[in-house]
Amino acid sequence: MKLELSEEQVMLQDVVGKLLAKHGTLARLSAAEPLGFDAALWDEVWELGIPLLRAPDAGEASVLHALVVAEEAGRHLASVPLIEAIVARRLLAQLAPAACPWLDAAREGQDVIALASEDLGKAPGQILASGAVAQAVLGLEGDALWVWHDLGHGDLPKIHGSIPACRLSALTVGARQRIDDPDAARLFRAALEELRLLTAAQLAAAGQQAVQDAADYAGGREAFGRKIGEFQGLSHPLANVATDLEGARLLCWRAVDAIARGDSIIDGDAGAGAMVAMAHWWAGVAARGAALVSMRVFGGYGMTTDYPAQLFFRRINGWSLVGGTPDAAMDLIAARLWRGAPADLPEAGDTGITFGWGEEGEAAAARMREFCERRHSAELAKFMRESLDGFDRELHQELAEVGLLHPDAPAEFGGPGLKASTAAAVRDVFGSYYWNLLAPSITDMIAKTVLHFGSETARQEILPDLYAGRKYCTLGYSEPSGGSDIFAARVTATRDGDDWLINGQKQFTSTAHLADYALMVTRTGPDKHRGITMFIVPLKQEGFALNEIKTIGDERTNATFYDNVRVPDAYRIGEVNGGVKVLAAALAIEQSSGDLHVMSMRNLLRGALAWARDEAEGEAPITRPEVARALADTATRLVIQDTLNRHAIWAQEVGQSRKHYGPMAKLFGSESWTSTSARLLEVAAPASLEVGLDGVAAIEFMLRRAIPSTIYAGSSEIQRSIIAEAGLGMPRSR
Numbered sequence: 001m002k003l004e005l006s007e008e009q010v011m012l013q014d015v016v017g018k019l020l021a022k023h024g025t026l027a028r029l030s031a032a033e034p035l036g037f038d039a040a041l042w043d044e045v046w047e048l049g050i051p052l053l054r055a056p057d058a059g060e061a062s063v064l065h066a067l068v069v070a071e072e073a074g075r076h077l078a079s080v081p082l083i084e085a086i087v088a089r090r091l092l093a094q095l096a097p098a099a100c101p102w103l104d105a106a107r108e109g110q111d112v113i114a115l116a117s118e119d120l121g122k123a124p125g126q127i128l129a130s131g132a133v134a135q136a137v138l139g140l141e142g143d144a145l146w147v148w149h150d151l152g153h154g155d156l157p158k159i160h161g162s163i164p165a166c167r168l169s170a171l172t173v174g175a176r177q178r179i180d181d182p183d184a185a186r187l188f189r190a191a192l193e194e195l196r197l198l199t200a201a202q203l204a205a206a207g208q209q210a211v212q213d214a215a216d217y218a219g220g221r222e223a224f225g226r227k228i229g230e231f232q233g234l235s236h237p238l239a240n241v242a243t244d245l246e247g248a249r250l251l252c253w254r255a256v257d258a259i260a261r262g263d264s265i266i267d268g269d270a271g272a273g274a275m276v277a278m279a280h281w282w283a284g285v286a287a288r289g290a291a292l293v294s295m296r297v298f299g300g301y302g303m304t305t306d307y308p309a310q311l312f313f314r315r316i317n318g319w320s321l322v323g324g325t326p327d328a329a330m331d332l333i334a335a336r337l338w339r340g341a342p343a344d345l346p347e348a349g350d351t352g353i354t355f356g357w358g359e360e361g362e363a364a365a366a367r368m369r370e371f372c373e374r375r376h377s378a379e380l381a382k383f384m385r386e387s388l389d390g391f392d393r394e395l396h397q398e399l400a401e402v403g404l405l406h407p408d409a410p411a412e413f414g415g416p417g418l419k420a421s422t423a424a425a426v427r428d429v430f431g432s433y434y435w436n437l438l439a440p441s442i443t444d445m446i447a448k449t450v451l452h453f454g455s456e457t458a459r460q461e462i463l464p465d466l467y468a469g470r471k472y473c474t475l476g477y478s479e480p481s482g483g484s485d486i487f488a489a490r491v492t493a494t495r496d497g498d499d500w501l502i503n504g505q506k507q508f509t510s511t512a513h514l515a516d517y518a519l520m521v522t523r524t525g526p527d528k529h530r531g532i533t534m535f536i537v538p539l540k541q542e543g544f545a546l547n548e549i550k551t552i553g554d555e556r557t558n559a560t561f562y563d564n565v566r567v568p569d570a571y572r573i574g575e576v577n578g579g580v581k582v583l584a585a586a587l588a589i590e591q592s593s594g595d596l597h598v599m600s601m602r603n604l605l606r607g608a609l610a611w612a613r614d615e616a617e618g619e620a621p622i623t624r625p626e627v628a629r630a631l632a633d634t635a636t637r638l639v640i641q642d643t644l645n646r647h648a649i650w651a652q653e654v655g656q657s658r659k660h661y662g663p664m665a666k667l668f669g670s671e672s673w674t675s676t677s678a679r680l681l682e683v684a685a686p687a688s689l690e691v692g693l694d695g696v697a698a699i700e701f702m703l704r705r706a707i708p709s710t711i712y713a714g715s716s717e718i719q720r721s722i723i724a725e726a727g728l729g730m731p732r733s734r
């Protein structure tokens with residue numbers, strides 16, 4: 001994986017950002033109203049040659065370069081149709097020089113050229129995003145590309161959004177010429193796809209800026225004697241939209257990569273065309289939601305024209321809705337995913353990024369696939385789902401023997417010593433077979449904590465058994481008196497010679513019935529935070545007992561009891577009373593492991609699709625728009641979740657991780673898993689009420705399993721607080 005901009009792309013970002021910031025003051029933006037067009041800025045972007053960025057005869061930068069410009073245009077609410085210009089100018093340069101007399105003059109000038117997304121002949125009422133300031137419009141009539149030029153604008157209706165949009169029928173047309181190039185229609189359609197993608201990137205960045213402005217304001221303004229950012233009623237909705245927007249931003253990048261190298265994660269068919277449609281729909285949804293939340297944070301001031309929040313709101317509405325309704329955008333996703341609707345895509349050029357696992361990761365994934373194919377059977381699949389913990393000691397040991405149980409375990413402790421992203425690539429494969437390896441996953445997280453913070457004795461005595469699949473761990477954090485407030489732990493550890501004695505009760509200790517050790521938070525001092533110490537406690541000894549707890553998700557968990565359970569000091573993890581540091585790192589590892597959500601949403605989608613395509617009772621349900629849209633929603637969120645995970649893994653590997661990356665992946669994954677299952681339960685009713693594991697029954701099952709995912713490993717509320725604080729710089733609200 002490589003997910004950072006090249007030096008050249010950073011320079012482009014810097015230059016364009018500075019220019020647009022100079023022209024992006026509220027005074028300048030307001031002066032450009034009502035059309036949202038700033039002629040002086042238009043001249044300056046041309047002086048820098050930005051519209052020619054992607055033109056083949058002017059260097060032909062990659063689509064990621066264009067995306068970088070689109071992000072800056074969004075962040076600064078550029079009052080010029082910059083992304084449309086980049087796309088249109090590339091198209092002009094691609095068309096055969098002799099294709100039409102108008103082309104020669106047009107290539108030389110800096111006219112605004114509007115692109116019509118619908119047939120020029122059949123849709124006179126269509127809206128052109130830059131029509132009100134355009135000198136020409138390019139569009140298809142059937143399969144022929146036409147230019148209508150020498151446009152007159154007359155009296156134009158005011159358009160919400162402060163964008164220069166108008167109806168095609170509102171223009172007077174001086175002349176019309178057909179562009180005589182056999183490739184013209186294909187090139188034009190590819191240009192529209194590129195415009196869709198760049199619009200999405202522009203929207204995501206505009207939304208992100210609106211959210212950051214609101215978060216900054218909330219960090220300064222006071223009400224009731226407190227900063228308003230301390231109210232979760234403000235910080236949590238901001239954290240939600242910030243997460244949705246980060247998903248949108250990265251989905252645009254993912255679509256770029258998909259165009260460049262072909263990529264798919266949904267049963268082999270979420271190709272690049274579907275990803276572009278997904279990015280376009282999702283960025284609009286996320287940005288519009290963000291604009292509304294942001295305005296609210298500013299209170300009355302958000303409504304006034306003295307603050308830019310309302311301008312973000314109007315521009316975001318304009319940019320996202322000028323292409324049509326969100327439902328139509330979802331229908332396009334469904335058509336591309338499940339009805340084979342083609343998409344003519346632009347050439348991506350050398351983007352420099354990749355979401356792929358790399359050579360090592362792909363090789364390990366191939367070995368895992370081969371292993372799964374060899375060992376998978378109907379009985380194993382049934383066992384993996386019914387047992388839910390999918391615990392099969394022999395199978396796990398077999399996996400360990402071929403280096404696939406913990407691929408990133410260090411060689412020093414008997415592991416293969418591969419990269420963390422390689423381990424993720426392997427998990428991605430067994431997840432696609434719905435092998436729910438819960439006990440090894442929890443063990444893996446704890447092994448990492450022991451590896452980083454444990455004593456040499458603990459590392460040498462414990463890790464080889466864990467990595468070989470001989471022993472397993474459980475997490476002993478939550479207690480009957482509370483799980484979210486983890487630092488309020490009451491289970492005590494008291495010194496007894498070279499050992500410690502553990503006393504008390506932990507609650508929801510999942511896999512404890514399979515485990516040999518518990519990573520445990522204990523109280524060793526009176527101070528809430530400076531009185532916490534962590535241990536890895538051997539469980540198979542006198543004084544330890546457990547009771548099964550059954551859950552609605554058919555998931556077994558446990559109450560665990562400790563009566564003078566002995567643990568050597570060498571199994572202390574971190575300093576005495578220094579547990580907070582260890583716990584923070586351990587929680588970060590836990591919250592970054594979002595592949596459970598990908599696995600589950602894949603399973604959900606698979607089951608729902610099996611039902612939706614079934615024609616046994618007449619027309620297949622997928623032909624109903626509400627069903628197709630619910631499926632498109634699930635598919636899009638699945639791709640975003642996978643993308644957020646990959647980004648978090650990459651950032652960790654290259655040392656660029658931030659504290660909110662894991663929480664964003666966890667929040668998005670668990671909430672999306674829940675909302676999509678709930679939506680599918682409705683559209684597939686009453687068949688979806690059936691209890692089972694496969695086909696339509698997977699929907700009900702997946703919904704029951706989704707709900708606890710919003711609670712364990714830190715509830716959604718806790719994740720939102722972390723995102724608001726670490727991601728948006730807001731004051732503490734817990």
Ligand SMILES: Cc1cc2nc3c(=O)[nH]c(=O)nc-3n(C[C@H](O)[C@H](O)[C@H](O)COP(=O)(O)OP(=O)(O)OC[C@H]3O[C@@H](n4cnc5c(N)ncnc54)[C@H](O)[C@@H]3O)c2cc1C
Nearest residue numbers: 475476477478482483484508509510708712713715717734
């Ligand atoms: C199936 C399952 C498996 C689990 N496995 C494990 C495990 O293996 N090991 C383990 O240690 N724990 C495990 N847990 C426990 C889980 O981590 C806790 O349930 C969780 O941390 C919440 O704690 P609680 O249930 O005590 O709820 P509480 O902490 O009492 O919270 C109740 C509600 O209040 C909200 N809330 C609490 N504090 C705040 C705040 N500051 N701001 C806003 N809202 C807040 C919470 O979000 C929640 O909605 C598991 C739970 C489940 C359901």
